[in-house]
Amino acid sequence: MMFSLNVKDLFLILFFLSALFPLVAVEPEKREIALCSIFSGQYELQAGALEAVDSGIGSAVVSASRYNVQRIGISLKKEDLAELLDLFEKARGNSENIPETIRFGEREFEKGLFLKLLGSVYIMVPVISQIKEESEMREGQERFKVTVHTDFYIAQTADMKIIAEKSVQTMGYDRDKARALEDALNNIPPLLAYEIGQVKELKIGTVILGVSGDEVIIEHGSQGGAFIGGEYVIRGSEILPSGQIISHDKALIMVTEVTEKVSIGQVRYQAGPLVVGDSVEELPRIGLELSPYSVTLIPLTEDQELTSYVGLRLTLARWLTGMRPLFDVEFQVYPLETYQEWFPVRLHAGVELRLYFGPVEFAAIPSVGIEERISVTAENDSTFVGFGLRGIVEFSILVSRDLKILLNGGYEYWFGARQGILAAGGISIKL
Structure with a gap:
């Protein structure tokens, strides 16, 4: 049985599963941040895509700060924001003399909108500064990678100054260029939520x-x-x-x-x-745990040999405590002779059932997996090996607010292939 999955695809699957993990907004009783629409500059983007990004950015601001969002239906550049702050300074304490229409550069505000901006605590201006498109041929098909660089400027109206400048870089990868761009745009809000948490004034x-x-x-x-x-x-x-x-x-x-x-x-x-x-x-978090580890399969029969793997596990942790989904990818590192013909790769998806006792955690981790042997010679084709089941019991201890040490033991069974006892260890980094 042949299977056309490659290592890069496995990493991209993990990336998109984490990036699409949803943000949930609440309706708090907060003072307001005036949020401008995202500025796309010379890049011609569909209005619907930009509207979705604006909505996601608003939700990210609400979830990561003590402030509510007042969406403003205009887009600005950094230079426009600086000029607007100058107008605020002139209008402060002199609101009765503000004209019904305020113009600066090519921008024009009605008096009501201008006063609304003036009355907000902060103004946030998102700007798409770069969109980079790349393509490559993969297994006879063209794939597109779109990278979007977005800058965020946060101004405090009381002091009439920009207090923070943040940047996020997101990526989309798809056979369709439009979908790759859409994925890159949709990944902006989750990363922004983390960056907002780093702004002292909004913490x-x-x-x-x-x-x-x-x-x-x-x-x-x-x-x-x-x-x-x-x-x-x-x-x-x-x-x-x-x-x-x-x-x-x-x-x-x-x-x-x-x-x-x-x-x-x-x-x-x-x-x-x-x-x-x-x-x-x-403590601002993206909401992920990244866990590099090594695992050894000790066979139960003499006709099978001991094998070892290194792996990387990604756990979705935001809004979840007792039950959390996870994904991992593993690469065989022993026996080394395997690499003369094949490069074995395994991918698992499962769930953590976790209990907490102060800094100590215990978890039961059932998962299902697939394995592929990727050919490293021209004579062979990459081969899909099969499916497997795994059950792990994990002990971990928190050694700092961002780092845990992991010790695992368990059992796995690969249909028609092998079975055995697992022994593993690693670390987990809270992001």
Whole structure:
């Protein structure tokens, strides 16, 4: 049986599955960010595609900050934003003398829209600065890769200045060039949500309302954008003999229950006593865990040989705690003689059933897999090997707020091929 899957395709499957993981917006009681429509400049893009991106960007801003979004149906460049801030400075405190129509450059505002912009806390201007298209022949068919570079400018109206400039680069890959571009555009909002979380002025912060054992109640609920699985750092402060105040991380908590006004979080690690009133800051995450690992299959029969693989696992973690989907790709590294003719590759999809005990986690991980042997010689064709089932029990421990150490054991069965005991280990990086 022949199968036309290649290594690059496997990586792209994992990439798109993670990039298309949906963002969910809430309707919080927040002050407003005025969000301009995305500026595409010299690139002629379909209005429907840009509207979808604008909507996704708005949802990303709401989920990643303490602010609501007021969408403004105009698009600006960075230079336009700077000129607009100059107009704000002239109009501040003199609103009764603002004309009914305000013009700057080729732009024109009605007075009502101008006052709405002036009354917002921040203005965000997204600009598509570059679209790069590439093509390649793959197995007799042309494939397109489209890379989109998008810049974001955030201005604070009170100080009349740009406080942050962020950039994201996204990619789409498809046999159809239009779909590749659409994928690249749709990947902008998830990456933007992470970048917004890095802007100090927009970062979500709150305080502890109560502590009970390893559970912490924080003053931040669904109205403020809290969600199950979100992580927060509890901050402590210390006064030095010089009188200077320094802050440090006291604990990491993961939200397990969300109500309208407050949330309950479970302590993952702790480096000091937690008290009511301690400050709490959201830890911005993309919502993925990336886990490089090695795994060895110990055969149950003497006619089979020991084989070892290195792999990369991608776990979707945003809004999920107890049950999380995962995907991984593995490459055989032992025995080395295999590489004289074949390059074995395996791809798995499964789910984690996970329990948390402070920094320690236990998980049961059932998955299904496929294997292909990719030919490295001209005499052979790549061959689809078959399907397999795998069951793993995982022990992991959180050694920092972003890193876990993993130890795994389990069993796998490949139909018509082999079966055996698994022993594995690796690390997991929280993104």
